[in-house]
Amino acid sequence: MKILAVDTATKSCSVAIVDKESIIAEMTVINEETHSKHLLGIINVVLKYADLDMADLNGFAVTSGPGSFTGLRIGISTIKGFAAALKKPMVGISTLSALA
Template sequence: MKILAADTATMSCSVALIDNGNLLCEQTLISGQTHSRHLMEMIKKGLDLAGLKMNDIDGFAVTKGPGTFTGLRIGISSIKGLAAASGKPVAGISSLAALAAQSSFSGHVCTMIDARRGEVYSARYSVSASGFNCSIVKQESAETVMTPEQTVSDIDGHALFIGNGAFLYQQKIKGILGHLAIFPSFLQNTIQASTIARLGMEQLQKKYSTEPHPLVPSYIRASDAEKMRSNR
């Protein structure tokens, strides 16, 4: 099964192509520019590097959030468009679950994505790692948005903290948990599209596919525009 996957949930923009268990191509870019300037170009380049045409793709996968509102909209709308045009299924993958899956760590994992305003999007997982990017992940808590202090307040054992939010608030987490807090290589804090592709393939093989139209971003927190409307 050939899967084209994209991630635009954070500052990084990543595209990958896999063929069953084989990684054909992966690109990751952090430019500080809007993902709309690079995503489709990266997809075209990825197909060219892998020697594939769009018609060769069996399914698509994309991060559905949480993450930056604009980034999620760009990634989801682009992948939904490709899926609709090709008539192929698409899988929406949690950005927090993807971080846990690529942690290469066995034990309790707390994923954190910077939500701005001094908060993080977070969820907790139990991970059994069997090699890089090949982990068995069980979600243990709901996805939430809160301060780093609130996120770690009830943790009483060793845990791995991963994601750009964990990197941003690493010293604060260490100050609260001390030696109980474990942190990965900084490279693992960036969501990898190859992880999204693998998780998407697993969903599609289990027929947990999503038709293009119902796939919507999982924001967790209301946007400023939504807050303004609700306050009127």
């Protein structure tokens, strides 16, 4: 089950593709600019590295807080849009659980 996971709750913007308990591809960018400038590009890079298309994904995960309000909105809105467009499930994950 391939999941695209996104974390935009902190200053770092992270994207990973996970299959069961294995990380297929991941990328993190630490930047002072808003995540909206980088998130879609990072997702494209990770998908290309994993040799996957959005249609190959089984679902999505995104950090849901605590964290930067603007960062959370960017990540959640992006993933919610993908999930709705592709009719795939999405799940929110506590930022604290993701960091542990």
